[in-house]
Amino acid sequence: MKVASFKGRGTSQQPGNVYEKNDFVQEHMEGVDLPIYEENPRTKFIKINTKSALSVNDSPDLPLSYSINPYQGCEHGCIYCYARNSHQYWGYDSGLGFETNILVKANIIEQLKRQFEKPTYQAQAIMLSGNTDCYQPAESKFKLTKKVLETCLEYKHPVSIITKNSLIERDFELLKKLASKNLVHVYLSINHLDNELKLLLEPRTAIAGKKIEIIRKFSTAGIPIGIMVAPIIPGINTDAIPKIIKLAVKAGAKKVGYTVVRLNGHVKDLFHNWLLEHFPDRAEKVMHQIEALHGGNVNDSDWGRRLKGEGVLAQTISDLVQISIRKHLPKDAKMPAFDFSQFIGNGQTKLF
Template sequence: MKAADFKGRGTGHQPGNKYEKASLVQEHIEGIDLPEYEENPPTKFINVNTKSALSVNDSPDLPLNYSVNPYQGCEHGCIYCYARNSHQNWGYDSGLGFETNILVKTDLPTQLKKQFEKKNYQPQTIMLSGNTDCYQPAESKYKLTRKILETCLEYRHPVSVITKNSLIERDTDILKALSERNLVHVYFSINHLDNKLKLLLEPRTAVAQKKIELIRKFSELGIPSGIMVAPIIPGINTEAIPQIIQLAAEAGARKVGYTVVRLNGQVKELFRNWMEEHFPDRTDKVMHQIEALHGGKANDTEWGRRIKGEGVLAKSISDLVQLSIRKYLPKESKMPSLDFSQFKGNGQLKFF
């Protein structure tokens, strides 16, 4: 099925789960062999428990070691999302199943408090989120991200938030309280300025203009904000890089980062199907350029290269980003250092 058949979804495809021995197939489309989905399926929210609130990142090319992921699966529907593959671990597919089966870790705030209270816990900046967006639509109902921020404020624990959703505006009060204690950084992921492209590439995310407005609002309130131009997809959104950085800098962004797209696992198949549906005239060219960034293959697990790419094309992207930063971002602009000295964990809270 095509994504166009499912309004607000990034894909209509359901690749088989590689961990399942059996899968549904459609060999004969007849009255007794109906598609699993004949119309846009509703989103299902599945409550799950977690043993640990913190996920440990051991990759040397990621700046933060700890991440908190209140949700698995994501309604945003970003076709390139690397987290799609991990949804197979839960028994779902990485395509439409990833967008319509959202696991909600309802006990995560409680588990986070328990970890903060451990005697041997050493505070490090927590990233919200390292996998799927902590402000995806589910957050409006479950408010787990808000509870996590409240916990960080209570324990005076530094946190770095990244999102593509304007729902973060709801938590301005907590973010401001954290910023007054040098306990928070906020990043917005912006990789395009074309709202028509957004509907295809990231269907249920906020438009770029809204995220720029929030950078301005947060900056005026003293909440340090930056952007990630991510992912950069050659032949799709590369030309927007300078203007994205310019608009973000003018709004008060203090830092700019970027990543290039990589298509690991089943994401390669999903992305190619997406290209053939929406940009058939440039499918092969874009796929070849992505492979050129990653040593000749779209599936890249090599540290360093998987994030920034390598080769002539990667250098041209890097040069464009750095030139735009030098041109539009003030030289003195930087994120303030986060303060770890205020942490009240390890059993200390009971004294306050």
């Protein structure tokens, strides 16, 4: 069934939580039973405590083993977001609930410092964030990402940031300090150049033009910055790949990466409904092309294939990205190596 979205939201759907025995339903259209949301709800911020600041993964297709996520849930509303499913662990749905119930990890700095101070802790680059965007709108209110960066500077600990939000510009001076010590990499996620598509695909993120401006500003200041063209969705944003890479590299991006879309769990139905609402003429074709990337399924958990896909279409996308990189990115362009030698955790006395 096609369900229209609320303005400024990726979806208005509220799929059932797979971990809950009961579900809310609307049995009588005449209004005897009411839906949970009759109109676009306000975002709720729920403070929680976390047992550990760092998440550890052993995924062979991810470059960093540690990640830190100050927030769970995300107001950005990206309809394709794989993190939607994880919101069910907290008792919320992966649709509108993911966008409107934001968990704020109030004690994350205390826990991060505790982990840095452990005698057994070995410094390695942390991905900020690995699940939901660390610069989502909640950050303007709670400033947890800024505090994480301040903590990394205090302990001289390397950190790699990826975001879709221009709020990162607020921390420009802090990032310059980290960059001067080879402690930070910044990546902006750019998968479109069409502002109208942005409003549908990832409603509350920054427009591409603003991200290009930030790349230029950061690069000029010596903050190492790259881009992720992610996710690439066949039939929706594939044509934009060459120009995105051209503009980003011209602005100063030192590295280009990409991933293809995958639709795990409830994201499959949320995304399909989104296609039916906004691109009904190509909805089934796009779904079939996504299946072609992932061995006949839109849901994919196979290492390697889940991020880049396989088959003829995946190779076409890879070729398009690589040709654009060879054409625009200088051969000597690269992100500087992190300096792990400065780390002063492990219970070491801080003299300065």
